[in-house]
Every structure is written in C-alpha cells, then in structure tokens.
Amino acid sequence: MWTNSHIVHLPSCERTNREEMEVAQNTWVGAAPQKPSPYLSNRGNLIRDFTGILREGFLLYHKDKHDEKDNPNGMINLGTSENKLCTDLLSERLTQADMFHIEPHLLQYADWKGRNFLREEVARFLYDYCKAPRPLKADNVVTLNGCTSVFCCLSAVVCDPEDAVLVPTPFYGMIKKHFILYNNVKLVYAHLTSEVSAADENPFHLSVEKLEKALQEATQEGARVKAIILINPHNPLGDVYTSTEMMQFLEFAKRHELHAIIDEIYMLSVFDERTTFQSVLSFKKLPDPQRTHVMWGISKDFVASGMRVSCLYTENQDVISAIGELASFHGVPGTTQYQVAQLLRDRDWIDQVYLKAHRNRLREAHHYVVNELRNLEVPFLHRPAGFFVWADFRKFLKEETFEEEINLWHHFLCEKILICCGKAFECCEPGWFRIVFSDKLPRLQLGLQRLRKALQQLEENHQCIGP
Amino acid sequence: MWTNSHIVHLPSCERTNREEMEVAQNTWVGAAPQKPSPYLSNRGNLIRDFTGILREGFLLYHKDKHDEKDNPNGMINLGTSENKLCTDLLSERLTQADMFHIEPHLLQYADWKGRNFLREEVARFLYDYCKAPRPLKADNVVTLNGCTSVFCCLSAVVCDPEDAVLVPTPFYGMIKKHFILYNNVKLVYAHLTSEVSAADENPFHLSVEKLEKALQEATQEGARVKAIILINPHNPLGDVYTSTEMMQFLEFAKRHELHAIIDEIYMLSVFDERTTFQSVLSFKKLPDPQRTHVMWGISKDFVASGMRVSCLYTENQDVISAIGELASFHGVPGTTQYQVAQLLRDRDWIDQVYLKAHRNRLREAHHYVVNELRNLEVPFLHRPAGFFVWADFRKFLKEETFEEEINLWHHFLCEKILICCGKAFECCEPGWFRIVFSDKLPRLQLGLQRLRKALQQLEENHQCIGP
Structure with a gap:
C-alpha cells in the first residue's frame, strides 16, 4: 500500500x-x-x-x-x-518596525485558507511578478504552511488512494513523501535521460512525446493517472520552460483530463538575465483552467524555508473548498501571515x-x-x-x-x-x-x-x- | 469510507x-x-x-x-x-523587544519535530506546570502547528484506515475531522447522559464502567478500537478528573492495549481555586507509558489559537519517529518557535x-x-x-x-x-x-x-x- x-x-x-x-x-x-x-x-x-x-x-x-x-x-x-546568500537581507527586513504589530485578531482563529489580507496581497504579488494578463483574485488563493502541504492537500482532493500522478524524472525527491505519506497516491514516471539526438540536443529535455509515452505505459500497467506535476524552473535540472513548451504540456494534460500541478517555487530565482521565466499565470488563456493549479511560496525566492508560507492559485473553487477543509492541519500563524503580507507589499525593497x-x-x-x-x-x-x-x-x-x-x-x-x-x-x-x-x-x-x-x-x- | x-x-x-x-x-x-x-x-x-x-x-x-x-x-x-479576555496581555508580551530577534537559522529548514530550543523549553515548562515527578525530556516532545495536527498525526500512526478510537460523548466536535479527513479513522462513542443515580449524582460523569460497556459494544459490532481520547479539563463539560479517576481510565486503556490520547489543552484554565488539576505527566508511574500520549498547546491557556503551536509529549520513540516524518506537513515558523520559547521561559510574567x-x-x-x-x-x-x-x-x-x-x-x-x-x-x-x-x-x-x-x-x- x-x-x-x-x-x-x-x-x-x-x-x-x-x-x-x-x-x-x-x-x-x-x-x-x-x-x-x-x-x-x-x-x-x-x-x-x-x-x-x-x-x-x-x-x-x-x-x-x-x-x-x-x-x-x-x-x-x-x-x-536552501539559499544562504540573502539571509542577511531578509533578517534585516523582518526586524524592521512595521513587522512588530500585533492586532488581537492575529492571535485568534481565522479562515484556515489564509487570512484575507494575506490572500489579497498574494494575489496582487502574483499578478505583478507573474505578469498576469488580468488581476488575480484573492478567492483563488489558499495559503498554507509550505509547498509540502500544498502538494499534500492537492493530492488528497484530486486523487483517491492508489490513484497515480505523472512526474518527469529526475525530480525533487521529497515530492514522493508529499503524495504517499497521508494520501497513498502513487507516482508514475516519465524518465528523462542525458541522451541527445540531432532532433533534440538538450539532455534531460522534457517533451510531450515523452509524456505521452510514459502516460500510455503507466495506463497500460493499470495506473489510474489523475494529474501531472510540472516543476518550472526545474529542480534539480535548473531548466526553465518556454511558454510554448509549457503550453504544450498543459494541452497534453487537458487532452487526458489530468490536473496540472505547476510548481513555480523558484520563479524569482532565474539568475541569468538572458532567460525570461513565464509563469503559467501569465498565459492569456489556459487550456483547462479548472484543472490547472499553480503553487509558489517564499521558501526559495525569499530565502525563508523556515517561515513555512506557500500558496496555491487555482480558479477551481471545488479544489479551494476541499483544501479549505484540510487547511486546519496546515495553518500559518496570524503573526507570520501579517509579516509575509508586509514583505510582499514592500515593492521598493523587493x-x-x-x-x-x-x-x-x-x-x-x-x-x-x-x-x-x-x-x-x-x-x-x-x-x-x-x-x-x-x-x-x-x-x-x-x-x-x-x-x-x-x-x-x-x-x-x-x-x-x-x-x-x-x-x-x-x-x-x-x-x-x-x-x-x-x-x-x-x-x-x-x-x-x-x-x-x-x-x-x-x-x-x-x-x-x-x- | x-x-x-x-x-x-x-x-x-x-x-x-x-x-x-x-x-x-x-x-x-x-x-x-x-x-x-x-x-x-x-x-x-x-x-x-x-x-x-x-x-x-x-x-x-x-x-x-x-x-x-x-x-x-x-x-x-x-x-x-476562544479566550478574548487576555489578548491585551499576550499582545503586549509578544511585542516586547526580546521577541524581535531573528537569527538566520530561524529562517532555514530545521528538525520538523520542532527546533531543539523550543522542545527543551516545552519540556521544562511541562515539568514545572504539570508538576512532573522528574524532569521531562526534550526528546519526548514534538511541536506541531496546533492540536488539530497532533490529533491528525497520532491517528495516522497508531491507527490503520477504518480502525476506531473510543471517545466519551459529548466531546469537542472538531475532533471527528482530525481523525477522519486524512486518516479515515472512525470514532466510536461512550455516551454520557444527564441521568443521575444515588450511586452517581454527577450528570455526564465518565466512569470505567461506561468505557468498558462502550468498548465491548463497539468491538462486538466489529470495530477495531486502537485508542481512547481523554479530554481533561473537558470540552464541552468543563469537568476536571481526579487523579484517581484518570488513573482508572489509564488502567482501562492498558487492560485493552489502547493508546491513551490525553488532551490537556485547558490545563492552565482551571479558574476555580478549590479545584486542582492533575496532569497525567504528574503521575509517578503510568500504567502503560508507551501507549500514553499527552497533548498541550498555547491556543487556550495562552489565548493564542491563531499562533498555531501545540505539542505532544510521549515516551514512545516509535511514535515520535513516525510523527517526525509527518511533521513536515505541520511545521511551525522558526520565528514563531523562537517567540513561543521566549514566552514559555518568562516565568515571572506567566x-x-x-x-x-x-x-x-x-x-x-x-x-x-x-x-x-x-x-x-x-x-x-x-x-x-x-x-x-x-x-x-x-x-x-x-x-x-x-x-x-x-x-x-x-x-x-x-x-x-x-x-x-x-x-x-x-x-x-x-x-x-x-x-x-x-x-x-x-x-x-x-x-x-x-x-x-x-x-x-x-x-x-x-x-x-x-x-
């Protein structure tokens, strides 16, 4: 099991x-x-x-x-x-006076999906930094204590036990834990290799063909594949997909009615200026918006893995509601939510x-x-x-x-x-x-x-x- | 299901x-x-x-x-x-200068079971306020984001899906959610009533007889009962069990090899001075220490339900290790852990x-x-x-x-x-x-x-x- x-x-x-x-x-x-x-x-x-x-x-x-x-x-x-290069800057920012404000409501129970002020701030932040074509909505945001929890909640609500999720390999290995431990969801793999060809000179390059093949094989072996995980920028490869590529992957997901779980946790950690990262949230039209779920958090881009704050953005209100029920297991302190909202709104500093x-x-x-x-x-x-x-x-x-x-x-x-x-x-x-x-x-x-x-x-x- | x-x-x-x-x-x-x-x-x-x-x-x-x-x-x-009577005091304490100290390691990944400084402080705190007969050990402490999560983790590791846990009714209703949502663990009930008799003049009084009867009935109906939940002080009854009563309940649990999950979240909220609360941690000898798990948190006693910090104390290192694996889904920010440790160590203020x-x-x-x-x-x-x-x-x-x-x-x-x-x-x-x-x-x-x-x-x- x-x-x-x-x-x-x-x-x-x-x-x-x-x-x-x-x-x-x-x-x-x-x-x-x-x-x-x-x-x-x-x-x-x-x-x-x-x-x-x-x-x-x-x-x-x-x-x-x-x-x-x-x-x-x-x-x-x-x-x-983990990024140990900018801890000085974050520590400095988090100890400025505006962070030390405690209103009573921050100490009390609140919406488990995240307090409204934070979800609004996250929506504004993602709108700006993902260059979304229209303002993003706080109602489409859930904030939880880390992408660990976002993965866990998503796999609970889009998969039944022993359902499967497709993921290209190599991938950040902890993901296995997120899917299996509470939820008993299997991972099936699209193996990428270092092999190159005249047609594709890029080692470990993800393509729709490889996804199709892996899905077909998994299905033939009896796997009930319900979702695909796409990590962009990729961990551990460091790849950044073009919008054309990502759109192809999303079309593939739509074709097979797979939920697309998009992990963009490194979206602001593109250090080569010649490369432009394009978030799925920047796309004018998504192939299957009700099955497209984007996650981000401050762990990597804001060197704050110990702060335990991540978010999910999805237009699917059924997913939001279901995760809202699970969110009581993944709550973020009110005071931390306040600090993160302050951080995300400080655009000059950012x-x-x-x-x-x-x-x-x-x-x-x-x-x-x-x-x-x-x-x-x-x-x-x-x-x-x-x-x-x-x-x-x-x-x-x-x-x-x-x-x-x-x-x-x-x-x-x-x-x-x-x-x-x-x-x-x-x-x-x-x-x-x-x-x-x-x-x-x-x-x-x-x-x-x-x-x-x-x-x-x-x-x-x-x-x-x-x- | x-x-x-x-x-x-x-x-x-x-x-x-x-x-x-x-x-x-x-x-x-x-x-x-x-x-x-x-x-x-x-x-x-x-x-x-x-x-x-x-x-x-x-x-x-x-x-x-x-x-x-x-x-x-x-x-x-x-x-x-939720206690709205002392929010002023807590807000004031949490905004004192000693709380605003961010060391880089607080922003980084750490032991998911809780940082050592907090687990040590919790052990000291429980030792003193539960009047434990000997110092409590940090190694027996796990800190998670709320008792919600402690219940969830415990039910995951001591029960298999469709196993059952015995709980006297009435009980704080959210507990159902903690056992069922991720873990599919059933609750079976020992119903208490307002009926009194010459032998027992106390309405809704819990007794071993009632537990024995309920367990027998549940077992006859095919339930695989693995644990019992004991809430002391009780929510919603407000009962405080005597140490004799609690010892009887623990003996009952031992007799049937049930894990005893002891919820003491209101332990410092006994307002009638004539009543002395006796924590299970104060007992010189526990009937079945490897199956006795005590939870506490700052939500009620320190009016901080929005801070999401609770702990489990158990001598069972298998339980600690297994929950340690799940704890990545229930992490508390390093900065919050620091603040709570500061709070718990300020005995003059407390x-x-x-x-x-x-x-x-x-x-x-x-x-x-x-x-x-x-x-x-x-x-x-x-x-x-x-x-x-x-x-x-x-x-x-x-x-x-x-x-x-x-x-x-x-x-x-x-x-x-x-x-x-x-x-x-x-x-x-x-x-x-x-x-x-x-x-x-x-x-x-x-x-x-x-x-x-x-x-x-x-x-x-x-x-x-x-x-």
Missing part, C-alpha cells in the same frame, strides 16, 4: 579517522532495518520507515555540521536546496534591494561552482535558474549502477561533503548528482576542495572509469 | 428583517446539498462536503460579525471556544501577570454567565474549568428530538446569537448547548440579552415545553 524505505548500509570510510568513524557509525546504525514497532499501526510503521536514501547523509550532517569557527572539519552541506542582490549573488555563486566543475572536468548542465547544478559524475563510477552511485555518494560523505545523488530524485541514469551552490563563498570553496580531494583519491586508486 | 456531511436547511427566521434575511439566505444557500464535483476525487468530494452541522452558523457569523462600533447588530459568537489575570477574568466571566443562566432558569453544569458552560435547554424544545434542537439553534441564530448545540458534539440527549463565556462583558451582556429575548419569544408563542 505504502512503499517501504530504502535502507542504506554503513559506508566504508577508509580514510576517516577513528573519532569520525564513531560519529558516523552511531549515526548509520539508525539506518539498519528497523523491526516493526508493536505500538504503531501498519501505516504508522510504514510512515516511520519512509526515509529516502539521502536520510542517512542528512543525519550525519546534523550531528556534525560545518561551522567556520566552531567545527571547521564538520560536514559541508551542498545537498539542501525590486530595488532584494531581488537584485538575490539574483546577483546566485549568479556569482553559480559562476564559481560551474568553473570549479570545469576545472575538475565534471560535466554539468548549464542552466539559468535555481540553486543547484545537475552534474555528471558517471565517469567516476566503477560501473554504471546505482549501487556504485551510492558508493560514490558515501565516498563524498567520508570526505565530509554532502550532495544529493540522482537516485534520490528517481533519475534513471546512475552517476548524476545535484550540487547546491547558494551558499557563502568560503563554504563553497571548502566543499569543492573536498570534492576535488574525493575525486583525486578515486583516480589515485585507479577506481575511476576513464573517459 | 469517509462519513458524509450533515446538511442543514434554511432556517425560518420570521423575525429577521428583509436585509438580514438576504444575508442569511445567501449564506445558507451554501448549505444546500452539493453536487459532486467532477474535478475532485471521491475522497476530495467527501472532504469538501465534510462540514459539521455548525458550519452554517459560523458562515453566517463570519459575514455579519458583531462589532461594538461598526456592527452593533451583528452576530454575537459565543460558539467558538506567574505574576498572566496566569493570575487569566484565571481571574475567566472566573468573573463565568460568574456573570452562570448568574444570567440562573435568572433565565436555564439549568447548567457548574464546573471549575474551561471557557464554556454546558447548559440544558431541553425544556425549550417542543419535543426532545435533535430536529427540535437544531430548530432552537436556528432560532438563536435568528436572534443573532451563535452558540453550539450538543448534536455537534455527539451528545446523545437533545437540548444541551455549549455557551462560551471567555469574552468581554459588553459582548456577554448583549449575547445573554439576545438569548433571553429568544427564549421569551418561545414562551410567548407557547412553544416551549413547560417544566
């Missing part, structure tokens, strides 16, 4: 010292197969054991976080897609201060990391958006298997560098990794040094497959 | 003026049976239509809220269990300022409302805790049916006074209502005036059943 956990075993960290190994072992023990708990239901046991393959790396990181002063030998995390710095800093960090990858002779996709680079470590695998990909990932962990392996994102080709670059330069430098060292070790041990 | 909605029809508000009727009609139309949406799954349709019988009253209230200045003829809400005022104001408001009920010759349970009085309007029903209870409720709504009818709390005797008293005096006065007027009308129309 629910898929079970992926179990990861103790890595062979030959080069870690004894003390480090103890830390590692203590942590990795947690990854051993767990006995079912007699206190949990079957569902509870499956929920407890629902850990992605990356979990163990993150546990290790949380026990031994790098800190320039206090723990310079700690683990460097270039695995979490345009003159924040977004300029946000994009500049992303661009510089991206530039640094891709240059280093070039020096390391690690191929990668050069993309204009997001916080990460999709990099090709296939030549460092002993053989092209996911077991070897995990071994390489462990090897990086032993060198105290945490990045995400493609298997965690359901990539069908072993050897791809996502490297997050939205961190401060000293940390990036140290992280890339460690990566270099890890790769050199492989070469010294003649363990890498030559080009 | 999921239970369907209760549909309420347009009330006959003979005495409402035309304009008011229009508002009412527009709103009540929303209560007409809805056609299944072609865009929603079966589950989605059931979620959308999952509205308690009170919903329409609350919709009416939200369209026509009473305001002393702007809308003096608007609806008075003595239906929502003890010297807040709790004194909180209890005094509750006591005074309770005193006023019960006196008015005496004047109206409406019997009620005189209880030492909570924000509400459980009142007996049976003599005002034409006949003792739930249809008549709803008619009386509509009659009150027509007089612009919203209280909750017992049916919404699964009370098995028609005619009981919950009246919330934790509001400012002018509003209570106006509410009680309207109640008096509504009852007088019934008498004038010879519609009431004489005593």
Whole structure:
C-alpha cells in the first residue's frame, strides 16, 4: 500500500579517522532495518520507515555540521536546496518596525485558507511578478504552511488512494513523501535521460512525446493517472520552460483530463538575465483552467524555508473548498501571515534591494561552482535558474549502477561533503548528482576542495572509469 | 469510507428583517446539498462536503460579525471556544523587544519535530506546570502547528484506515475531522447522559464502567478500537478528573492495549481555586507509558489559537519517529518557535501577570454567565474549568428530538446569537448547548440579552415545553 524505505548500509570510510568513524557509525546504525514497532499501526510503521536514501547523509550532517569557527572539519552541506546568500537581507527586513504589530485578531482563529489580507496581497504579488494578463483574485488563493502541504492537500482532493500522478524524472525527491505519506497516491514516471539526438540536443529535455509515452505505459500497467506535476524552473535540472513548451504540456494534460500541478517555487530565482521565466499565470488563456493549479511560496525566492508560507492559485473553487477543509492541519500563524503580507507589499525593497542582490549573488555563486566543475572536468548542465547544478559524475563510477552511485555518494560523505545523488530524485541514469551552490563563498570553496580531494583519491586508486 | 456531511436547511427566521434575511439566505444557500464535483476525487468530494452541522452558523457569523462600533447588530459568537479576555496581555508580551530577534537559522529548514530550543523549553515548562515527578525530556516532545495536527498525526500512526478510537460523548466536535479527513479513522462513542443515580449524582460523569460497556459494544459490532481520547479539563463539560479517576481510565486503556490520547489543552484554565488539576505527566508511574500520549498547546491557556503551536509529549520513540516524518506537513515558523520559547521561559510574567489575570477574568466571566443562566432558569453544569458552560435547554424544545434542537439553534441564530448545540458534539440527549463565556462583558451582556429575548419569544408563542 505504502512503499517501504530504502535502507542504506554503513559506508566504508577508509580514510576517516577513528573519532569520525564513531560519529558516523552511531549515526548509520539508525539506518539498519528497523523491526516493526508493536505500538504503531501498519501505516504508522510504514510512515516511520519512509526515509529516502539521502536520510542517512542528512543525519550525519546534523550531528556534525560545518561551522567556520566552531567545527571547521564538520560536514559541508551542498545537498539542501536552501539559499544562504540573502539571509542577511531578509533578517534585516523582518526586524524592521512595521513587522512588530500585533492586532488581537492575529492571535485568534481565522479562515484556515489564509487570512484575507494575506490572500489579497498574494494575489496582487502574483499578478505583478507573474505578469498576469488580468488581476488575480484573492478567492483563488489558499495559503498554507509550505509547498509540502500544498502538494499534500492537492493530492488528497484530486486523487483517491492508489490513484497515480505523472512526474518527469529526475525530480525533487521529497515530492514522493508529499503524495504517499497521508494520501497513498502513487507516482508514475516519465524518465528523462542525458541522451541527445540531432532532433533534440538538450539532455534531460522534457517533451510531450515523452509524456505521452510514459502516460500510455503507466495506463497500460493499470495506473489510474489523475494529474501531472510540472516543476518550472526545474529542480534539480535548473531548466526553465518556454511558454510554448509549457503550453504544450498543459494541452497534453487537458487532452487526458489530468490536473496540472505547476510548481513555480523558484520563479524569482532565474539568475541569468538572458532567460525570461513565464509563469503559467501569465498565459492569456489556459487550456483547462479548472484543472490547472499553480503553487509558489517564499521558501526559495525569499530565502525563508523556515517561515513555512506557500500558496496555491487555482480558479477551481471545488479544489479551494476541499483544501479549505484540510487547511486546519496546515495553518500559518496570524503573526507570520501579517509579516509575509508586509514583505510582499514592500515593492521598493523587493525590486530595488532584494531581488537584485538575490539574483546577483546566485549568479556569482553559480559562476564559481560551474568553473570549479570545469576545472575538475565534471560535466554539468548549464542552466539559468535555481540553486543547484545537475552534474555528471558517471565517469567516476566503477560501473554504471546505482549501487556504485551510492558508493560514490558515501565516498563524498567520508570526505565530509554532502550532495544529493540522482537516485534520490528517481533519475534513471546512475552517476548524476545535484550540487547546491547558494551558499557563502568560503563554504563553497571548502566543499569543492573536498570534492576535488574525493575525486583525486578515486583516480589515485585507479577506481575511476576513464573517459 | 469517509462519513458524509450533515446538511442543514434554511432556517425560518420570521423575525429577521428583509436585509438580514438576504444575508442569511445567501449564506445558507451554501448549505444546500452539493453536487459532486467532477474535478475532485471521491475522497476530495467527501472532504469538501465534510462540514459539521455548525458550519452554517459560523458562515453566517463570519459575514455579519458583531462589532461594538461598526456592527452593533451583528452576530454575537459565543460558539467558538476562544479566550478574548487576555489578548491585551499576550499582545503586549509578544511585542516586547526580546521577541524581535531573528537569527538566520530561524529562517532555514530545521528538525520538523520542532527546533531543539523550543522542545527543551516545552519540556521544562511541562515539568514545572504539570508538576512532573522528574524532569521531562526534550526528546519526548514534538511541536506541531496546533492540536488539530497532533490529533491528525497520532491517528495516522497508531491507527490503520477504518480502525476506531473510543471517545466519551459529548466531546469537542472538531475532533471527528482530525481523525477522519486524512486518516479515515472512525470514532466510536461512550455516551454520557444527564441521568443521575444515588450511586452517581454527577450528570455526564465518565466512569470505567461506561468505557468498558462502550468498548465491548463497539468491538462486538466489529470495530477495531486502537485508542481512547481523554479530554481533561473537558470540552464541552468543563469537568476536571481526579487523579484517581484518570488513573482508572489509564488502567482501562492498558487492560485493552489502547493508546491513551490525553488532551490537556485547558490545563492552565482551571479558574476555580478549590479545584486542582492533575496532569497525567504528574503521575509517578503510568500504567502503560508507551501507549500514553499527552497533548498541550498555547491556543487556550495562552489565548493564542491563531499562533498555531501545540505539542505532544510521549515516551514512545516509535511514535515520535513516525510523527517526525509527518511533521513536515505541520511545521511551525522558526520565528514563531523562537517567540513561543521566549514566552514559555518568562516565568515571572506567566506567574505574576498572566496566569493570575487569566484565571481571574475567566472566573468573573463565568460568574456573570452562570448568574444570567440562573435568572433565565436555564439549568447548567457548574464546573471549575474551561471557557464554556454546558447548559440544558431541553425544556425549550417542543419535543426532545435533535430536529427540535437544531430548530432552537436556528432560532438563536435568528436572534443573532451563535452558540453550539450538543448534536455537534455527539451528545446523545437533545437540548444541551455549549455557551462560551471567555469574552468581554459588553459582548456577554448583549449575547445573554439576545438569548433571553429568544427564549421569551418561545414562551410567548407557547412553544416551549413547560417544566
């Protein structure tokens, strides 16, 4: 019913010292197969054991976080897609006087879909920044505590248990959790690969043909596909779809009566000025507006993943009403709603201060990391958006298997560098990794040094497959 | 699979003026049976239509809220269990300088179970205010966005779909939603009544005998009962169980291997000084500690229902781990976690300022409302805790049916006074209502005036059943 956990075993960290190994072992023990708990239901046991393959790396990181002063030998995390480049600006803005205003109603129960003042502000914000052809309506907005919750609510109300949702791979792996844990909704995959052809020179390029093929196969295998997930800008690829492409995907969805769940959480994180992002909300006419649902939030574009504020925009009032019932499980504090509304309405700060710095800093960090990858002779996709680079470590695998990909990932962990392996994102080709670059330069430098060292070790041990 | 909605029809508000009727009609139309949406799954349709019988009253209230200045003829809400007596104190505390401190890590992802500083502070707070026999552990604490979410997570991990949970009635009706919406867990009832005997002079008194009987009946009917909900202080009864009683309930739970879900959200809202509340966390030895789960939050005791912060305390690490996986759907902003930790650690303010005022104001408001009920010759349970009085309007029903209870409720709504009818709390005797008293005096006065007027009308129309 629910898929079970992926179990990861103790890595062979030959080069870690004894003390480090103890830390590692203590942590990795947690990854051993767990006995079912007699206190949990079957569902509870499956929920407890629902850990992605990356979990163990993150546990290790949380026990031994790098800190320039206090723990310079700690683990460097270039695995979490979080922007640490503009926290200074956001902290500064959130501590200005206008944020510290508490009206009594903010402390009381209110519309679970979000307070009206916030939904209005979100509608205005999306209207402006998505360049919508007409004003957007607060009635079409639901605000919840994170896109995690938006995915969870959407899958609950458009799918029945064991229905399926189509998603191109690779994709941000946590999405699996959002669909399965509470709602028991399956994901079926349209696998993208690095293979290119004369007709399509773009590796991992999404096309309607690939969607059609994947849908047909899934349906033939008995899947009841109810929706498609489209991530734009894409995580982990960094792709930005053209409006023509996106329109084709939406037409595909309409043709098959699929709900189109559009994740635009990185919409303001396009750092290459030559690329224009076009939100689905900018389209003059949607093929199937009642089945088109757009999500956004402040986690990425406003470096505030810890604030837990995201929104859904949909014209479908049935979806809004149904999610309104679930929203009591995903409420945002009234005070936080107030602060976010203040933030979104401060256009001078957003345009003159924040977004300029946000994009500049992303661009510089991206530039640094891709240059280093070039020096390391690690191929990668050069993309204009997001916080990460999709990099090709296939030549460092002993053989092209996911077991070897995990071994390489462990090897990086032993060198105290945490990045995400493609298997965690359901990539069908072993050897791809996502490297997050939205961190401060000293940390990036140290992280890339460690990566270099890890790769050199492989070469010294003649363990890498030559080009 | 999921239970369907209760549909309420347009009330006959003979005495409402035309304009008011229009508002009412527009709103009540929303209560007409809805056609299944072609865009929603079966589950989605059931979620959308999952509205308690009170919903329409609350919709009416939200369209026509009473305001002393702007809308003096608007609806008075003595239906929502929310404390409006101490909002001034909390607002003042939350706007002090120590609250406006944003460290970068508060804006970033963190442990979904709650940040360590908050879980430690909660453990210390519960240790002190529950008078625990030994220090409580942060590792046993999960913080989520409201008890709504705690109930939801617990039911997901200790129950499988269509398992059941035993709960004495009447009970705070929203609990149904928490168990059913995401998790499809049934509730089975131990019905308490107003009937008294020489052996038990206490109406609606919970006893182990009643629990045993209800459990036996439910099991015979095929229910797989996995847990029991115990609310202490009780909502809506206002009962506070003695430690002997609670221990008996816990022994009952242990005997049948039921998880005991203990809701202590009103633990600091005992306003009668002669009554001592004893938290389950104060017990030296629990009958079945691995199946005993205590929840608390700041919604009621710190008048902050809009802040969405609650916690679970359990020694069961399997439950903690499983809920840790679900917690990403129920996260609290880092900044709010910081503020709540600051609040809970300010013992001078809590003890010297807040709790004194909180209890005094509750006591005074309770005193006023019960006196008015005496004047109206409406019997009620005189209880030492909570924000509400459980009142007996049976003599005002034409006949003792739930249809008549709803008619009386509509009659009150027509007089612009919203209280909750017992049916919404699964009370098995028609005619009981919950009246919330934790509001400012002018509003209570106006509410009680309207109640008096509504009852007088019934008498004038010879519609009431004489005593």
